[in-house]
Amino acid sequence: MTIEPRRRLRTKMAPPPSYVRKSLFKIKEKAADYIVLEKALDSHELEELHKLLKRKRPQPAKMKNEGAGESDDERKARYADRDSSISWFKAEVECPLVYQRLLCLVREANTHWPIIKVCKTGELECTYEEVQYSVYGPGQHFNAWHQDAFVKGNDPEDARQMTVVLMLSKQSEYTGGSFQAKVKGPSGKKVTRAISFDAGDALIFPSKRLMHRVSVVKTGLRKTLVFWAWENASCRFYTDSKR
Numbered sequence: 001m002t003i004e005p006r007r008r009l010r011t012k013m014a015p016p017p018s019y020v021r022k023s024l025f026k027i028k029e030k031a032a033d034y035i036v037l038e039k040a041l042d043s044h045e046l047e048e049l050h051k052l053l054k055r056k057r058p059q060p061a062k063m064k065n066e067g068a069g070e071s072d073d074e075r076k077a078r079y080a081d082r083d084s085s086i087s088w089f090k091a092e093v094e095c096p097l098v099y100q101r102l103l104c105l106v107r108e109a110n111t112h113w114p115i116i117k118v119c120k121t122g123e124l125e126c127t128y129e130e131v132q133y134s135v136y137g138p139g140q141h142f143n144a145w146h147q148d149a150f151v152k153g154n155d156p157e158d159a160r161q162m163t164v165v166l167m168l169s170k171q172s173e174y175t176g177g178s179f180q181a182k183v184k185g186p187s188g189k190k191v192t193r194a195i196s197f198d199a200g201d202a203l204i205f206p207s208k209r210l211m212h213r214v215s216v217v218k219t220g221l222r223k224t225l226v227f228w229a230w231e232n233a234s235c236r237f238y239t240d241s242k243r
């Protein structure tokens with residue numbers, strides 16, 4: 001009689017990918033003040049998102065805090081140099097998968113720039129703005145050089161700490177519409193750099209650091225989701241005791 005050799009039992013489960021891989025996303029480009037993560041959404045997830053966004057009716061973007069008495073006038077003036085259509089939506093409710101992905105992206109970015117406080121559970125101590133869906137058609141732009149938040153700003157959105165721009169359009173779907181940022185050049189002086197990112201890629205940066213703009217779209221449609229993590233403690237609007 002032959003005795004069957006005992007099958008070796010696998011005693012250890014393979015750890016889930018998040019523990020194996022140092023980063024959940026592949027870094028496409030990294031600079032001092034921004035990072036591009038490749039394929040934050042895959043093509044199937046993008047398709048699902050496009051289906052949802054088709055039902056949105058983006059409206060002309062308004063200046064920040066239009067009409068609010070104490071907001072930064074200088075910045076309001078600069079923001080006027082913007083011509084795009086936007087709509088805001090609650091991704092948490094309408095598209096939970098994308099929402100979770102956005103939170104992961106913020107967490108990942110916070111390992112590169114530890115700006116937002118991390119609590120004992122590993123969660124970030126921040127809140128999140130609704131997601132801005134932006135559409136730029138031919139002739140449209142966000143030409144104003146701007147920062148999304150200011151360290152000494154007076155407006156509620158100066159609580160923004162991390163910006164995630166998720167590209168929804170393929171590079172072949174539009175011309176122009178280049179995302180440009182001011183970065184330190186070899187001589188130490190600031191120079192303009194065009195950052196290219198394709199559909200599904202995410203460009204992330206500390207909101208109070210990176211000066212950026214979007215040049216005029218020449219042909220086609222350029223669509224993005226923009227998402228901000230807020231930390232009220234980082235903003236005078238919330239911390240100023242006189243309010």
Ligand SMILES: O=C(O)CCC(=O)C(=O)O
Nearest residue numbers: 134142165179214224226
């Ligand atoms: O659409 C983009 O690529 C960026 C838009 C932007 O800078 C903003 O909404 O603050």
Ligand SMILES: [Fe+2]
Nearest residue numbers: 146147148212
């Ligand atoms: Fe911006």
